[in-house]
Amino acid sequence: MTDVLQLFVAGVSIGAIYAMAAIGFVLLWQTSNTINFAQGEFVVLPAFLMVLFWTVFRLPFAAALLATLVVSTLLLGLLVKAVLVERLLKMGVLPLVIATIGLSMLIRYSLQQFWTPLALPFPALFSRAPIRVGEVIFTREELMNVLFAALVIGALQLAIRRTKLGWAMQAVAQNRNLAAVLGINVSRLVGLTFMLNAALTAVAAILVAPVYLVKYDIGIGIGLKAFYAAIIGGFNQIRGALLGGLLVGLVETYSAAYISNQFRDAFALIMLIGVLLLKPEGLWGIKEEWM
Amino acid sequence: MALLEVHDIHAGYGKMEILHGVTLKVEPGQIVSIIGPNGAGKSTVFKTIFGLLPVQQGRVLFAGEEVTNRSPEVLLRRGMTFVPQGRNVFPLMTVEENLLLGAYIRKRSPELLAEVERVYETFPILREKRKDRAGDLSGGQQQMLEMGRSLLLQPRLILLDEPTLGLAPLVFKEIFRIIEGLRKRGQTILMVEQNAAKALEISDYAYVLELGKNRYEGSGEAIRNDGRVKRLYLGR
Numbered sequence: 181m182t183d184v185l186q187l188f189v190a191g192v193s194i195g196a197i198y199a200m201a202a203i204g205f206v207l208l209w210q211t212s213n214t215i216n217f218a219q220g221e222f223v224v225l226p227a228f229l230m231v232l233f234w235t236v237f238r239l240p241f242a243a244a245l246l247a248t249l250v251v252s253t254l255l256l257g258l259l260v261k262a263v264l265v266e267r268l269l270k271m272g273v274l275p276l277v278i279a280t281i282g283l284s285m286l287i288r289y290s291l292q293q294f295w296t297p298l299a300l301p302f303p304a305l306f307s308r309a310p311i312r313v314g315e316v317i318f319t320r321e322e323l324m325n326v327l328f329a330a331l332v333i334g335a336l337q338l339a340i341r342r343t344k345l346g347w348a349m350q351a352v353a354q355n356r357n358l359a360a361v362l363g364i365n366v367s368r369l370v371g372l373t374f375m376l377n378a379a380l381t382a383v384a385a386i387l388v389a390p391v392y393l394v395k396y397d398i399g400i401g402i403g404l405k406a407f408y409a410a411i412i413g414g415f416n417q418i419r420g421a422l423l424g425g426l427l428v429g430l431v432e433t434y435s436a437a438y439i440s441n442q443f444r445d446a447f448a449l450i451m452l453i454g455v456l457l458l459k460p461e462g463l464w465g466i467k468e469e470w471m
Numbered sequence: 472m473a474l475l476e477v478h479d480i481h482a483g484y485g486k487m488e489i490l491h492g493v494t495l496k497v498e499p500g501q502i503v504s505i506i507g508p509n510g511a512g513k514s515t516v517f518k519t520i521f522g523l524l525p526v527q528q529g530r531v532l533f534a535g536e537e538v539t540n541r542s543p544e545v546l547l548r549r550g551m552t553f554v555p556q557g558r559n560v561f562p563l564m565t566v567e568e569n570l571l572l573g574a575y576i577r578k579r580s581p582e583l584l585a586e587v588e589r590v591y592e593t594f595p596i597l598r599e600k601r602k603d604r605a606g607d608l609s610g611g612q613q614q615m616l617e618m619g620r621s622l623l624l625q626p627r628l629i630l631l632d633e634p635t636l637g638l639a640p641l642v643f644k645e646i647f648r649i650i651e652g653l654r655k656r657g658q659t660i661l662m663v664e665q666n667a668a669k670a671l672e673i674s675d676y677a678y679v680l681e682l683g684k685n686r687y688e689g690s691g692e693a694i695r696n697d698g699r700v701k702r703l704y705l706g707r
């Protein structure tokens with residue numbers, strides 16, 4: 181029983197990170213019909229930036245964090261929106277999707293070629309000292325990951341429900357033509373969503389880096405799992421991406437522990453196929469009519 | 472002075488020109504209809520006036536001021552609202568949230584909330600359903616929501632595109648009753664309506680478009696009784 185609980189904490193901890201990347205995925209899809217297959221690299225690049233600012237330039241932690249957030253929102257937010265999305269979306273969703281696949285390779289192999297093919301150590305943000313609650317032992321790191329992710333996601337959810345900008349975002353997601361008719365500047369809002377997504381993946385990067393180490397190709401796994409998570413939970417709902425992220429984290433952790441560590445990645449995929457067969461709109465998504 | 476003046480506008484999608492010179496005028500307090508066969512460019516006129524499609528040639532004046540190629544936001548601020556064709560709501564948001572988004576360009580204020588109350592008085596069904604998802608409303612109720620939303624900014628002019636498209640006959644009558652009610656309040660409306668005969672009945676003035684150009688114009692009464700228009704467009 182203690183195993184089950186302990187693994188639960190570990191699963192939620194990694195799942196919370198997937199959830200953040202998945203939420204970014206959903207936001208991009210909703211406001212701009214972008215399926216970003218570079219989402220994994222959107223997590224990797226900030227991790228490398230953090231290494232650069234923190235361990236190479238030796239900035240203090242807070243400054244390095246801030247610099248990482250700013251540079252990634254500019255690069256992966258504004259620049260990607262201006263250079264790729266603005267130009268390609270006019271031609272339809274598919275060219276843009278292909279372009280994001282290209283972008284993912286560009287980022288991944290540039291990091292490998294021009295930086296390092298090796299795994300860089302990333303200093304632990306939180307102590308890994310065990311914390312004991314009754315029989316269950318977990319680390320401060322796991323706890324803080326969950327807490328941090330919950331804080332970020334909670335704040336985001338609140339902002340989307342309560343602020344005017346959040347309403348505008350929902351409006352663009354649900355009917356972009358109408359949003360324009362009501363005076364919402366859709367293009368500016370899409371730019372903002374890209375920046376928001378970049379900020380989310382940067383936070384995910386900083387949480388995931390100490391767990392996975394920083395290596396040019398870790399984005400493949402993270403990106404795929406964020407994609408699974410978004411589909412499993414429901415591509416049109418933030419809450420769906422949250423649920424999906426946690427489920428993927430849990431399934432992966434439990435199956436690695438109880439079934440096979442080698443096949444850990446397969447189980448999330450099996451869950452994805454199951455959901456697509458039985459409830460294609462996702463566990464917590466909403467059926468959409470396509471017009 | 473005319474409230475809206477459209478002078479010889481040319482516009483379309485990309486390189487494809489749809490409007491080859493359309494001219495029209497709306498005086499304050501009038502209901503003006505645009506009629507014409509499918510493909511005449513009626514909806515394109517609205518999108519072009521409202522800054523959703525670029526004007527390639529010609530001018531648009533609103534209350535005497537140049538608004539050619541200005542953004543929807545500018546037009547909304549000057550007092551023009553647009554109810555596009557088809558069911559246009561934010562389906563997952565509540566009726567009240569949908570209404571409030573009609574005043575997105577404004578700050579949330581007590582006056583705005585009073586205006587929401589006024590819309591509820593005009594459309595009591597919206598008050599009843601204000602916590603429901605807009606996507607769950609019937610077609611007629613959605614149309615009322617759209618019209619209510621367009622009233623929220625107390626516009627000087629409403630562009631109304633096909634308000635009764637796809638609605639059941641009973642609902643159709645209801646919508647027309649509402650439009651007439653608005654007219655009694657002095658609301659200026661420029662509309663496109665598929666049921667041209669009915670639209671002409673309540674119109675002060677009407678323009679007949681064909682293939683992106685003005686064809687005929689005259690008072691609603693005159694156009695309704697014009698033999699050529701009758702034969703060509705009214706199917707009688």
